[in-house]
Ligand code: HEM
């Protein structure tokens with residue numbers, strides 16, 4: 001029975017043929033949207049990395065004059081904002097998009113056009129928040145800072161119109177609102193898809209761990225994004241219309257911002273790490289040729305982390321004087337959250353224990369994820385103790401901590417996913433020799449960069465200072481950290497080159513199941529047909545494809561279950577309304593930039609804002625009406 005079928009679905013010809021720009025602009029195919037996220041997010045990751053290298057270059061020696069204090073503030077703010085919101089989050093979304101329907105046995109997500117809309121809103125927001133770098137190049141255009149410079153958590157009231165007079169905070173504030181909308185729309189899509197489009201027989205505990213972690217993440221997004229959205233709206237009102245939510249001199253409270261930000265900000269760190277944990281939970285069993293040890297516990301601990309993650313936010317505020325009761329409570333909840341995290345670590349170790357491990361690149365990144373994340377996790381437990389945190393807060397010890405969990409954790413996990421899923425996504429293998437070289441150099445570079453920061457922090461070096469005096473004993477480890485950062489960059493460069501070669505189709509043609517996988521995505525041909533499953537399989541376990549191949553289990557692979565390989569599969573047609581609606585919604589939100597009154601209400605500016613927003617809001621309405629009127633019925 002033929003396995004590799006090509007079926008014409010209405011107007012959207014199968015991808016292999018049509019690679020025109022228009023087909024990418026109008027695509028509503030989750031696999032293509034996943035690839036768009038992967039490429040754009042990886043570019044932003046590289047951008048964030050270059051910003052980090054500039055920051056490190058400035059700190060190589062005491063009193064370096066490489067960057068001004070203002071430029072330094074802009075670079076670490078944009079480094080962090082870019083890495084988190086334009087790097088790690090959309091890289092995770094790339095895997096959500098490509099993998100979730102394939103893992104659960106679906107032909108696409110529930111709302112394909114909303115999925116496309118999310119991507120284009122993300123891209124609009126990403127370009128908008130980077131725009132100040134370009135505007136800054138025009139001499140004399142602005143007489144005050146425009147590049148966001150208030151740090152990634154923009155503490156009030158340093159972000160008020162009084163202390164941040166330029167548009168820097170407005171670009172940051174409005175950019176995050178637009179990007180937040182993209183994540184919110186996507187989260188509803190994925191939650192609804194996972195709960196409604198599973199293949200027959202795929203009960204919740206037969207859903208692969210990656211998809212489970214994706215579900216937890218999307219619930220965290222849906223529940224935490226409103227917190228920062230409210231915080232940003234209050235900040236916008238303070239800056240544009242003269243309200244006083246955060247200004248103490250007029251009865252407001254800057255701590256309100258910290259509570260709202262970290263009510264989002266701490267769940268955000270799990271939004272950053274859980275996708276990588278999901279990938280590692282797919283890679284380690286596959287390369288160990290063993291089922292994931294205690295898979296239900298790995299899933300439950302992910303769910304628990306999601307819940308407890310909403311109850312620890314004030315551990316970021318142990319130094320603001322909340323008092324012993326609040327400090328004790330948040331110290332306890334923070335220590336408790338270490339337990340489900342540890343469960344995962346021990347389950348990954350138990351999975352590898354006694355396994356016939358294949359040390360391919362994906363395996364190396366996943367195995368080192370376990371070690372590096374544990375180092376970051378241990379310093380996290382230290383910070384859970386308020387007296388210890390009083391010493392570490394705002395020092396390089398904290399910078400070391402979150403880079404071990406974010407780089408050693410999130411990035412290493414995502415890189416493992418890139419090497420593991422690239423064959424399925426792009427039809428060619430990534431070069432394993434380059435991959436292993438990249439891993440080794442990144443592993444050495446990352447530890448040389450971030451481990452010395454523990455020492456610098458313990459020796460009292462504060463974060464966010466653009467320089468330091470000689471004689472404080474910080475010279476050696478700063479030099480080592482900068483050298484490490486450039487070694488790390490070299491490792492990332494090798495993977496970048498391997499990916500470019502992969503995008504150009506260079507490299508070994510990928511088989512459908514290169515790693516002997518256990519879940520449905522590996523049972524599909526490569527390249528994956530536009531409609532994914534010609535016949536949706538019935539699932540009888542959490543390792544259906546492994547059981548078919550190695551345990552004599554019921555067939556799930558298309559080659560085995562396709563009754564009629566030429567049966568017409570109905571798929572939604574391409575649409576350009578998502579990109580138009582995304583542009584209109586982006587412009588409408590951008591309109592808030594016009595209403596600025598320098599901390600007081602300015603009628604003239606407000607009128608400009610309303611007119612500008614009115615025009616785009618009407619255009620948005622029209623595009624949504626056309627979207628609704630569009631005949632989405634599959635052809
Ligand atoms: C490419 C390697 C990286 C290097 C060399 C690097 C270096 C740095 C340095 C030196 C700082 C401290 C600046 C200061 O406080 O003065 C910093 C801050 C930060 N980095 Fe990175 N970083 C890297 C990757 C990442 C990644 C992958 C993430 C997140 C996913 C990240 C997130 C952050 C955050 C959140 C801050 C705090 C910024 C702030 O204080 O507002 N970094 N980074």
Ligand SMILES: [Cu+2]
Nearest residue numbers: 266313315316
């Ligand atoms: Cu936290």
